[in-house]
Amino acid sequence: MPELPEVETIARGLDKRVAGDTIESVWIGSRKQPLKSPAGVIAATLEGRRIVRVHRAGKHIVFDLEGEAQSKRGGRAARRKTRQAASLQNIGEGRTAQWIVHLGMTGRMVVCEPADEIAKHTHLIAKLASGRELRFIDPRMFGKLSVHDGGFDPGGVEPLEVTEEKFVELFRGRKTPIKSALLNQKLLRGVGNIYADESLFRAGIRPRRRAAAITRQQFGKLHGAVREVLREAITLGGSSISDYVDADGEEGFFQLQHRVYAREGEPCLVCGSAIRRVVLAGRSSHFCAKCQK
């Protein structure tokens, strides 16, 4: 579901609502797919820790945690076992840790009251000292949960921070189609299918153009377009398609601004010709053949 603007919106909402709160206990469902770290390690790392702040890195939600973790699970032996598992990864021993959440396509992280109905596909519930609950829900289970000892770095550079010089350097000379390069999280982190298509439209570049065939001037335009599209989307709370909502259950409105994404066959808002859809790297790619070269 979520690309940079959606994750940014969710992280801001979560920071507003749970920063300063303490995780008292954690329930984890039996499905293993969403877990990148073992369930015992996740629980042992989260329980007893205070949420310092919630922010975003690429498409990941990052919870900065502090305080001594104190697992209440089982007896002393069980506790020692989870501590050992955690220390194998150097997690859970120090005063600080990080909880990393990737929402995949359909993941949601919501703040609930304990009495709220538990949604289908709920994989984790963290009970907070304030009495509320943080719940992770993910029907398709493409999301990922993990814990870190700090300094989490997903690789790639932040599109909203990268300079034009650095941006050009990332892509220059690559033979890959520019859209594939934009989606490569090891280069630029946070751009997904919607915002890649929208950025390329605004920059007047076709998705299949080889990065190596793009001029310096066009790269400058693309750099500006990516940042403009992401900023506008964040301002509008992201794009709500089917089921996306932020931490407060609010929908975003950027989908109303889409100029090409999911507009196959509809007239281009600039020149009127029909928007085309092709499959590139297994993803639907939308563009105007007249406005984009």
Next chain:
DNA sequence: ATACCGACCTGTCAGC
């Protein structure tokens, strides 16, 4: 290095 494909999952919607 690069590019294409299927796999990972469930849900929804269009078409027959």
Next chain:
DNA sequence: TGCTGACAGGTCGGTA
């Protein structure tokens, strides 16, 4: 009222 197939915000690993 079904059934089937295509498709969906993302990533990863295998294979040419």
